[in-house]
Amino acid sequence: MSRGKSSRTGRFAVIGVPYLWLIVFFLLPFLVILKISLSEMEGVAFGNLLTWKEGVMQLTLKFSNYLFIVQDELYFKTYLSSVRYAAVTTVICLAIGYPFAYFMARAEKRFQPVLLMLVMLPFWTSFLLRVYAWKGLLSEHGWVYNIIVFLGLDHVLAVAGLISAPGQLMNTSFSLSVGMVYTYLPFMILPLYANLSKMDLRLLEAAADLGANPWVAFWTVTVPLSKAGIIAGSMLVFIPCIGEYVIPELLGGPETLMIGRVMWDEFFSNNDWPIASTVAVVMVLLIIVPLAIFNKYEAEAQEGSR
Amino acid sequence: MGASSFLQIQNVVKDFDGYKAVNNVSIDIEKGEIFALLGPSGCGKSTLLRMLGGFETVTSGRILLNGKDLADLPPYDCPINMMFQSYALFPHLTVWDNIAFGLRREKMPKDKIAEQVEAMLKLTQLGKFAKRKPHQLSGGQQQRVALARSLAKKPQLLLLDEPLGALDKKLREETQIELVNIIENVGVTCVMVTHDQEEAMTMSTRIGVMSAGQILQIGTPSEMYETPANRFVAGFVGNVNLMEGVLSHDAPDHVIIDCADCKHYVGHGITGTEGMDVTVALRPEKIRISATKPEGEHNMASGKVKEKAYFGAWTVYRIELPSGMILKVNESNTERHAEDALTWGDTAWASWSPSAQVVLTA
Numbered sequence: 178m179s180r181g182k183s184s185r186t187g188r189f190a191v192i193g194v195p196y197l198w199l200i201v202f203f204l205l206p207f208l209v210i211l212k213i214s215l216s217e218m219e220g221v222a223f224g225n226l227l228t229w230k231e232g233v234m235q236l237t238l239k240f241s242n243y244l245f246i247v248q249d250e251l252y253f254k255t256y257l258s259s260v261r262y263a264a265v266t267t268v269i270c271l272a273i274g275y276p277f278a279y280f281m282a283r284a285e286k287r288f289q290p291v292l293l294m295l296v297m298l299p300f301w302t303s304f305l306l307r308v309y310a311w312k313g314l315l316s317e318h319g320w321v322y323n324i325i326v327f328l329g330l331d332h333v334l335a336v337a338g339l340i341s342a343p344g345q346l347m348n349t350s351f352s353l354s355v356g357m358v359y360t361y362l363p364f365m366i367l368p369l370y371a372n373l374s375k376m377d378l379r380l381l382e383a384a385a386d387l388g389a390n391p392w393v394a395f396w397t398v399t400v401p402l403s404k405a406g407i408i409a410g411s412m413l414v415f416i417p418c419i420g421e422y423v424i425p426e427l428l429g430g431p432e433t434l435m436i437g438r439v440m441w442d443e444f445f446s447n448n449d450w451p452i453a454s455t456v457a458v459v460m461v462l463l464i465i466v467p468l469a470i471f472n473k474y475e476a477e478a479q480e481g482s483r
Numbered sequence: 484m485g486a487s488s489f490l491q492i493q494n495v496v497k498d499f500d501g502y503k504a505v506n507n508v509s510i511d512i513e514k515g516e517i518f519a520l521l522g523p524s525g526c527g528k529s530t531l532l533r534m535l536g537g538f539e540t541v542t543s544g545r546i547l548l549n550g551k552d553l554a555d556l557p558p559y560d561c562p563i564n565m566m567f568q569s570y571a572l573f574p575h576l577t578v579w580d581n582i583a584f585g586l587r588r589e590k591m592p593k594d595k596i597a598e599q600v601e602a603m604l605k606l607t608q609l610g611k612f613a614k615r616k617p618h619q620l621s622g623g624q625q626q627r628v629a630l631a632r633s634l635a636k637k638p639q640l641l642l643l644d645e646p647l648g649a650l651d652k653k654l655r656e657e658t659q660i661e662l663v664n665i666i667e668n669v670g671v672t673c674v675m676v677t678h679d680q681e682e683a684m685t686m687s688t689r690i691g692v693m694s695a696g697q698i699l700q701i702g703t704p705s706e707m708y709e710t711p712a713n714r715f716v717a718g719f720v721g722n723v724n725l726m727e728g729v730l731s732h733d734a735p736d737h738v739i740i741d742c743a744d745c746k747h748y749v750g751h752g753i754t755g756t757e758g759m760d761v762t763v764a765l766r767p768e769k770i771r772i773s774a775t776k777p778e779g780e781h782n783m784a785s786g787k788v789k790e791k792a793y794f795g796a797w798t799v800y801r802i803e804l805p806s807g808m809i810l811k812v813n814e815s816n817t818e819r820h821a822e823d824a825l826t827w828g829d830t831a832w833a834s835w836s837p838s839a840q841v842v843l844t845a
Contacts, residue, residue: 382567386633
């Protein structure tokens, strides 16, 4: 009996610590933000949501910030634009990351730790430095710039509308996307690699035995079986991309709209905390939807792999 | 050649970086046969099967199916399908889609595919599981899906890699017979690989025993058991007592072999010369056991009952002979409480008939 009790206490402790962490550092701040988004600016302070007036408790919730966000086109456009950048980044990361992870998982076993290490190597230097370095690479006379211009690819990019004019690579949708893909690629590769390296290769033999050539076997067996990895990687890229602030600030152009930057402006330039908080709350809601879908798939995948 | 065999394996060698996993193997297999490759793990039987399936290339030698060299056939045109060890069912597809997988690759019209899949479901009695995923099935059901999938394309040759290895003992016995019934029903020629001699004996028409990359003996199950060609086959197929001895008297109709614990009178002639070293193989169930000395002087030995295990239908004794050799005896319990006659520590007499032994010279 005593053993059962102590093991239960232990279990509570193990589960409790991360939950406590999340409550203190995520839920409570979020509630504070939620409160700010519903309150009114009174000079430099926020009005209280709960007030006592002549023995009556009054709850004042100001929803006008939300109404404002919905009505003002700028915010809608910014959300849309953020989602679009995040989606494009995710798709490009998947397109580059899948073959990468595939060949890593199929490489000789003794090389795999080295390849894995190489994927994680960028994390050893500051993220800020790495993003900043792209400024140099993409600015005039940076070597990446030189190669792109030499090959005439800048004309292609200009026609595609990713840069404003040939020869101008920095502070464009292009430079922003390059920075985001570069930064988030490992987050796509790692879950895909974990998934693909677990795959039972005899399934491919079975497919070959039943008359599927390697290409057909890849699309009918490997890809469907790596669905969980694709979803995990995509979520790990998509979700942080939506709220990304640093990369758009360093590599984005004046016209690139991202929620992160709008939030910064509202908080620190306009000092309008209620609106800024509202933007943040809506963003969280926007992210929770794909996250819920992800969790649903994850649960299904777990059941399927039993 | 005239009437050549359906499947001809001719001097096949598989070399892995200097290690000959399969070393000069030749087997002829007739149409409709269920041929079992039997051997311990690492003997090369799986490599040979994988070469038949086209998963490994042949280093030298040829494999002919219906007179055509397999190496010349492109994989998609190869009328051979394999049932994989632990099945390799596609976990993301339903039973129906698993079975249809190979048919879809053939660009078969939809209604033809449906017809064939339904036929396979019926054959393997899986109809009500068609919509399930493999992980929702029991081991035996998964095994039938694997069989249905490998038979769906109507292969001329079916390869089975440890077909029952993933099942528990009780289910295995039922499935053996069921599997053979289905295979014979379809009439497909079959090559199976197994390390389980019981499985090989119940399922196959002929067995090839392999060891260290080579075929040691090919024959029907009863040939393998009753006339093993050498010590390895005798020991691998069933239980056996092996006694070293010297050929002391050679007559056309019988021989006498002197061993440490007994003199063997073997009721048939052998090719050998007096004084040569031979091994006498004696199956445990061909030995009778008694508390008193039987008549005669040959084909008997006495020792202490060291162990005794009662199995209901029979009792297994291990008798320690004077030389220290342990003689295994399976006594069938033809009468109730027959096993009470002898117990641990008793002196027992083991005896056998002149036709019980096999004399091995290799």
